[in-house]
Amino acid sequence: MSFISFRFIIFFIVLMALYSLARQEKHRQILLLVSSYIFYGCADVRFLVMLIAISVIIWYIGLKSENGGKRVLHIMGILLCMGALGYFKYCNFFIESFANLLRQESLGTLPVILPLGISFYTFQAISYLCDVHWGKIPAEKTMWKVLLYIGFFPQITSGPIVKAKDFLPQLQKEHRIIWNNFSAGMQKAIVGLFKKVVIADRLGVVVDAVFAAPKAYSGFSLLMAACSYAIQIYCDFSGYSDMAIGVAEILGYDLGKNFELPYIARNPSDFWRRWHISLSSWFRDYVYIPLGGNRKGRIRTYINLFVTMLLSGLWHGANWTFVIWGAFHGVASAVHKMFSDIRKKGRVGQTDNKVGHVISVFATTVTVWLLWIPFRADTMQEAAIVIFRMFTMAEGIRYISAFSIIYIILIMFSQLYALIAHDGKIWWKPLDFTKFWQVFLFVGVIMTIVVFAYIGDTAFIYAQF
């Protein structure tokens, strides 16, 4: 069930009604769990069975491996999650890569369908196992609470990846639909919907067309398509996150922030503090720090950074383009760290003046946008063609979409505005519905969605990861 469907609207209205009628918190949480499974089961019941099975096993292992308990069980739990992810997501990729290595045409592939949201919920399960084993939170005695944490419907298909230590304590509190949460959540969801259907989906038309036949388009068209993709993926993914966070907020849950104006980042590390924050912090907490972080000398720090980013790239998909993308980000992060260490600046990325700040934001944005090309391309060869034709300003079809220009300017200006007006933290403040012009603005955004929404292929990019 997609957020952008009539089915979801009906589903959510019914859920809110029942949620309001439920008298006890326990009933509300069980209702949420059942709703989450209905939401998820609509995609494929087989996947639901697997989700429940993994969740139950994780709950059991959590009980047994709590606070440094049975280490073997803890490792087995992590291996179960990694194994499920590895089998469903990477099995055929490794078989094909192995075949290429042996210069074999094919070793055959397995008939595997990628279960929806597996990359997200297995990471949440690992988060639970680690947080419990490391003693950050106690093991949850009530099984359905762990099931709800792993299967919570707003974030199960595309995140944010909420850590156990951030979510489970929320289950100890009362949750009701109150006006403040409803108003703030609804605003976030509407802004997310705007980013998704008005901006991302419209830009997707241009991007898909150009990346389908890069040799046919001019260098400038490719440049515009690459820039459009940078905006598309930001609006698509942050749009989904806003909707998920908004929907959860209406129900009284806090999923945290997932994006913080990433295109005004000053350096690669700053970018990853602003882009897909829940994934970056997951890799920091459960990969980078366990690898030794920055505690084992400079060289190990650079290697740890590189390995973490490489794995982050691989997480995005079973394709060498994602691995290369992750590797480049790893190199960029390591080089930046090295550079900062040499300059012995107090804080990474701090610059002395405004000119330096602007230059570092510009350089980071160019690097990040350029690296989106291999991320979007189907093969490295295709990425190379796009980059080569772009830089040589090759001749071809001129396809400059007016929407690309408008939306690139709109997004970059909104980020700059946020930098100037709100210290780079937010680009809008929650509206006060008691004021006429703020209601007008909110209704205006809804009307803009209705009028300018692109109706067509509206699948979320990150749902495929």
Add this chain to the structure above:
Amino acid sequence: MQSKKQTVKYILKAFGACLLVFFLANTLMFVYNRQPGWIERSHGATTSIWSPGSYIVQGQEGYGIHKVDSNGYLNEGTLADDNYVLVVGSSQTEGKEVKAGERYCDILNSALQKEEGKETSDLLVYNVSMDANYLPKMISGFTALISEFPNSSCIVLEIGTTDYTGDELQRMLIQREYNEAETGEKIRQALSEKEQLKLLIKEIFPLLNHVKSQYKALKAVNQHSDFVQEETDGKDMELYAKQLKEVFEMLDILYDGQIIFLYHPTMEITDEGLTAAYEQTTEQFKQLCDGCGFLFVDMTQTFLKAYETDYIVPYGFGNTTLGTGHLNKYGHKMIAESLYQVMTKNN
């Protein structure tokens, strides 16, 4: 009491804000997407017409504003008394997505007027096109067409495919008669009050129509109702030729002037460049045209050459996808030039 007053105040504010937003969005629609009233009819050249005297704005793909004439079609002038060209087709020939003057009928009209040295504003090329008016519908209305618009010297029938099912070819033989009571003006006046009100609402509130079409599109996406084109492989070519021949013979009997089939195939942009869709029926269609003395203007090579020399594609707009969708101004220009060449050569 104070709280009640406050609540009423908030509700009024929200209502006012909604009203203002609606008003502004509706105003925007007058320059972005405004469809005039659509009148169905059963005894005319086409099965529907636009509300006469209205205007149409299309800004979702390209951009074009067009006037609807007294007959209910998109023409910027009055029809000449005789010796004119009728162009009949679908939304491609209507040319709603391009500016007036950039449509192939407009360019051709200017060229023919120049050729004849006429200073008159009377149209030598008259557009009788409607949305979704594909060949089966066009041919079914052929008798009505030549009765509604008599004294033409040439009729151009625009087609995007040469592949028709046996059923469609059979239906083409059933001719629609013309009824004089169904001219644009008369049919408009004869509408009931309820229908008139419906047209008025559609024209005053273009936003409602836009929202309705967005809703329909969303519903279609939710239902995954994709348009599936019939497979052409394994087609009975003999039967196809026999049925099409019958249709062409009928047209030949009905009309003394020149019939031109304007064929513009579906194109696709691939890494190899612009490619045209192949249809096994096209060659047969061409041969039958030759046999009946009809002209077949095939735009395939012209379109491909324009890509090879200048990277120009005939379909699509910057706002949507290039290579697919409606004809853009380059496509219209190339068609006008081809038709002009054919007409002057065969005059």
